[in-house]
Amino acid sequence: MENRLLSTVLALTALIAVLALAAVSLFRPAQTVTAQTGVANMPQIVVIGTGEVKVEPDIASIMIGVETTAPTTQEALAQNSTQAQAIIDQIRQLGIEERDIQTTGINIYPVYDNEGRNITGYTVNNTVNVTVRNIGQAGSLIDRVVQVGANRVYGISFGVSDPERVLAQAREAAIANARARAEQMARASGTSLGRVLFITENMGASPLPIPVMAQARPAVDSVAPPVQPGQQTYSASVQVTFELR
Numbered sequence: 001m002e003n004r005l006l007s008t009v010l011a012l013t014a015l016i017a018v019l020a021l022a023a024v025s026l027f028r029p030a031q032t033v034t035a036q037t038g039v040a041n042m043p044q045i046v047v048i049g050t051g052e053v054k055v056e057p058d059i060a061s062i063m064i065g066v067e068t069t070a071p072t073t074q075e076a077l078a079q080n081s082t083q084a085q086a087i088i089d090q091i092r093q094l095g096i097e098e099r100d101i102q103t104t105g106i107n108i109y110p111v112y113d114n115e116g117r118n119i120t121g122y123t124v125n126n127t128v129n130v131t132v133r134n135i136g137q138a139g140s141l142i143d144r145v146v147q148v149g150a151n152r153v154y155g156i157s158f159g160v161s162d163p164e165r166v167l168a169q170a171r172e173a174a175i176a177n178a179r180a181r182a183e184q185m186a187r188a189s190g191t192s193l194g195r196v197l198f199i200t201e202n203m204g205a206s207p208l209p210i211p212v213m214a215q216a217r218p219a220v221d222s223v224a225p226p227v228q229p230g231q232q233t234y235s236a237s238v239q240v241t242f243e244l245r
Contacts, residue, residue, distance in 0.1 A: 048240075054233050062153070065126060089148075100131035100133065133161065195243050198239075
């Protein structure tokens with residue numbers, strides 16, 4: 001009887017041991033995956049790659065305004081509206097599409113005397129942003145709108161119609177730059193590069209316009225101002241982690 005009881009206990013003990021081993025094995029695949037990725041215990045190298053692409057802009061953005069002053073708000077607004085409409089009509093005549101003509105501000109404010117106490121009149125300012133998709137028209141547009149009443153040119157900025165295409169080229173250059181740096185450092189350390197483990201893009205700012213504020217006055221012998229778009233630089237930066245072998 002005692003022998004049978006002992007045998008039963010031993011059998012149960014063996015069964016418990018088997019079940020425990022089976023339970024442990026259930027968690028091994030996750031540990032194996034971690035080991036296979038090599039992220040935790042693998043020699044690695046982390047580099048920053050940069051890429052730049054220089055392109056000639058194909059669109060221009062021009063801020064055009066008209067400012068009028070009169071004794072009353074009604075007079076100032078009426079004068080301003082007439083001149084602003086003439087400017088918009090002139091822009092349309094140049095073939096600029098409606099989607100590329102946008103009013104960005106209409107302001108009315110009082111004008112005071114030298115002592116700053118009494119109101120002597122009111123000034124109305126109307127500003128329109130125009131997107132010119134044929135940069136060759138930019139100078140002519142400025143000349144034409146000045147002739148019909150525009151007396152403010154707040155600035156001109158340039159850009160590209162498909163910036164994502166240019167940024168994609170910059171990213172490719174940044175990846176190539178990162179690999180070249182990593183390969184050079186790997187050779188210097190007596191190792192070689194393996195697979196790419198991680199890539200992170202470092203987001204930066206897009207090219208910013210440099211506005212130039214100027215007062216424009218119509219002239220008898222009007223001449224279109226020269227407009228030089230130059231080049232713009234689009235850049236990308238990436239952080240890449242390589243496996244080392």
